Amino acid sequence: MFNFIFTVYSKAILILATMNKFHKETLKLRLLKLAMLKSTGAPAELALRFEISERSVKRIVREIREEGTEIRYSKLRRSYVTDKDYQ
Numbered sequence: 001m002f003n004f005i006f007t008v009y010s011k012a013i014l015i016l017a018t019m020n021k022f023h024k025e026t027l028k029l030r031l032l033k034l035a036m037l038k039s040t041g042a043p044a045e046l047a048l049r050f051e052i053s054e055r056s057v058k059r060i061v062r063e064i065r066e067e068g069t070e071i072r073y074s075k076l077r078r079s080y081v082t083d084k085d086y087q
Helices: 002-036 043-049 054-066
Strands: 070-072 077-083
Touching: 002 043, 002 054, 002 077, 043 054
Parallel strands: none
Antiparallel strands: 070 077
C-alpha cells in the first residue's frame, strides 16, 4: 500500500513540476510579445496582469536575458522593451 501511495505522490509532483515549467514558458512568451509591443507596463503592473509577484516578473526577465534575448526596462516608456536602440 505504501509503495502505491508513494508512486502516486511521485507522479503528482512530476506533473505539477511539468505544469509549472509550461506555465513559466507561457509567461516568458507573453512577456516577450508585450515587450516587442513596448506595452508591458511597470513590473508591478505586469505582476498584477500575470497574477504573480513582482519578484517573479524580475526573475522571468532575468531568465530571458540569460537565454540571450536583449530585454531591458525603459523608464521613458514605463515598459520592458526588446529594441536595444530604444530609450
